[in-house]
Amino acid sequence: MSDALDALGLPGAVSDLIRLSGDAPVVGRAVTVDLVSAEQGPAAPSTRHLATAAVATSGPEEVIVVAHPGLPCAGWGGLLTKAASLRGIAGTLVDGPVRDVDESRALGYSILGRSATPVTARGRLVEDSWSETITFAGVRVATGDLVRADGSGIVFIPFDRAAEVIERARQFAARESAMSAALDQGEVITAVMGASYEELAGRVAHS
């Protein structure tokens, strides 16, 4: 998917976030949440914990995508995981720290984030909006965009470019399957990942 974005000159690949829990690929449509520091948020104190509206209205094939202002406190926790898991939500991506990671692991719920922390968001972070377009690790993400995340990171695909990105990704995947089969048949890696593979990336990157 990342190679397909490269090929089409699209941003959307996010490095540096790590898998904190779960082991299944996270695939679905983004449901965005934007967090700000409590000092920058609304004057009245928050009466609803962050991300709860997004969780309460989302379900299977949806992914909660949480923008985080970078303070050292959690943008997600175990009770949110429990509620999301009960609703069949595909997973959560947080551009910041996450807490209660062991609870999320016990439930097998997939989370990618920047780090783990024990520190609560309460009194520190508030939800500025949800379902609005956000900037997540430098990528603009709208609710409804496609997401795929796994142990290597995240790709976001704008909904209106999804068909062409997926088509291109299928071509790359077919090519890699053939290369993998060639290895099974005894071809050497120097030949399998030879000039044609390198040229493919070069052509792609500059097309």
Ligand SMILES: O=C([O-])CC(=O)C(=O)O
């Ligand atoms: O207080 C928080 O940051 C959220 C939390 O622990 C949870 O969802 O369990």
Ligand SMILES: [Mg+2]
């Ligand atoms: Mg908790």
